[in-house]
Amino acid sequence: MKEEQAIRIDLCSAGKEKPQPDQLEFGRSFTDHMFLMDYTDDKGWHDPRIVPYEPLTVDPSAMVFHYGQSVFEGMKAYLTSDGDAQLFRPQRNFKRMNHSNSRLCIPAIDESFALEAVKQLVGLDKDWIPKAEGTSLYIRPFIISTEAYLGVAPSRHYKFIIILSPVGAYYKEGINPVKIAVENEYVRTVTGGTGEAKTGGNYAASLKAQEVAEEGIAQVLWLDGVERKYIEEVGSMNVFFKIDGTVVTPALNGSILEGVTRNSVIQLLEHWNVPIEERKISMEEVKQAHKTGKLEEAFGAGTAAVISPIGQLVWEHEHLDINGGQTGAVAKRLYDTLTGIQYGKIQDPFDWVEKVENVRQSSLKASG
Missing domain, CATH: 3.20.10.10 (D-amino Acid Aminotransferase, subunit A, domain 2)
Structure with missing residues (x-):
């Protein structure tokens, strides 16, 4: 994939209702938009885009359903007391994703471009980051093999997808043992x-x-x-x-x-x-x-x-x-x-935090 490819953004026509902070379950609610990018042998990674969150159309013979060729990552966006959104060590997540890609025979992604995609997506759906104590916006990047083929071999087609989910504590016990x-x-x-x-x-x-x-x-x-x-x-x-x-x-x-x-x-x-x-x-x-x-x-x-x-x-x-x-x-x-x-409450001596810029929806195109 060429790094200079711009990410196309299509806005949803109407946003979904956001869950109440006290009703957040891990991985049950999803934001208005998602990121998609495709891979084919002849084009490499191409057509990066942010579109309204919606079901995927995938062939029943897509190889991911039959041979499990897929990888994923998990990271979070946090809201500071100043209202800024920030990520925690996202570069390591995408470095690890490429390590997983290598093991599963999936083409490597451009880690810098993937991070930019996360920043744009989180910036666009920033209003979904919950404000209550201990809550955050979970980020799930993943890659699935999509070639319509039942032979046992590495796929020649893939989708790289990023979705977002507002979450509370993973365990109901919280910090309790x-x-x-x-x-x-x-x-x-x-x-x-x-x-x-x-x-x-x-x-x-x-x-x-x-x-x-x-x-x-x-x-x-x-x-x-x-x-x-x-x-x-x-x-x-x-x-x-x-x-x-x-x-x-x-x-x-x-x-x-x-x-x-x-x-x-x-x-x-x-x-x-x-x-x-x-x-x-x-x-x-x-x-x-x-x-x-x-x-x-x-x-x-x-x-x-x-x-x-x-x-x-x-x-x-x-x-x-x-x-x-x-x-x-x-x-x-x-x-x-x-x-x-x-959450930006104390000093970061390791430069682990990555800031997210807001995306102005008023300058973007809404999908019909």
Whole structure:
């Protein structure tokens, strides 16, 4: 795709009714517009456009339905007290999207152009960013294979799409600790598979374990798929444990997603001179640390929930209470700092924030 291509913008003729802040569910409501761009072998990425949000017309034989060739990302836009919209480390999301693209044999996107598309789309639908405490505008860029073909091969046609959704807290518990079940029977992925790519099949593979988990379980904690003993990640988050003063998180091994929030947590801990280790960590080690009183905190980190303290781990019919079921000091500090930077309440020493310019709808064409 040529970088100089302008993004065509067609406005919807009438905006939808926005949900009330106290009625926001994660991923249930969508804004007035979406971004689309097409790929064909002969043209590359082309025809970038922002159009009214509407259903797609896709051939029933489109390869995404049959072989799952797709990738996606998740990021957010936040509203500051001054009414400005800003993004949090979006460049890393598009860098990771291209990493996923490579693994799924999808043509790379121009990361700078993709970021510009997000900025224009968010700027256009800025009024959809909710103003209540802890709310934001979730951004979902994704790519699907659209060639009408049932042969098993990389598609020659794709669509790159970005949609927006106003959201509240991902977990109803908010920053309060959640209950996590350690999965022993099912496997999410293995090294050499697609675990480090953000592709839909990884999430489809995780649904069964969540479905059969006991009542009150917020998420499933996955173990490695070979030895079934080393901790990998939670369904929607990377995971951290504070053991005897040191924060430990599983090292990236090819089957763990490299989270943007994970990377941010590590940078903050290093900035604060808090000991942090990226290494293999087994559930047996965590259990022993709990038994000896050295397991001080556990928490997940991800775009959707930011920081989610873990109050209890359920493993092999044992319930391991962590920190008395209370939010730990490190998790609280990380949550306050990350959200403070995201909402523009505190200084951003890492240049993580990307500002979004307003788009003036009065100068744009409305679609009929």
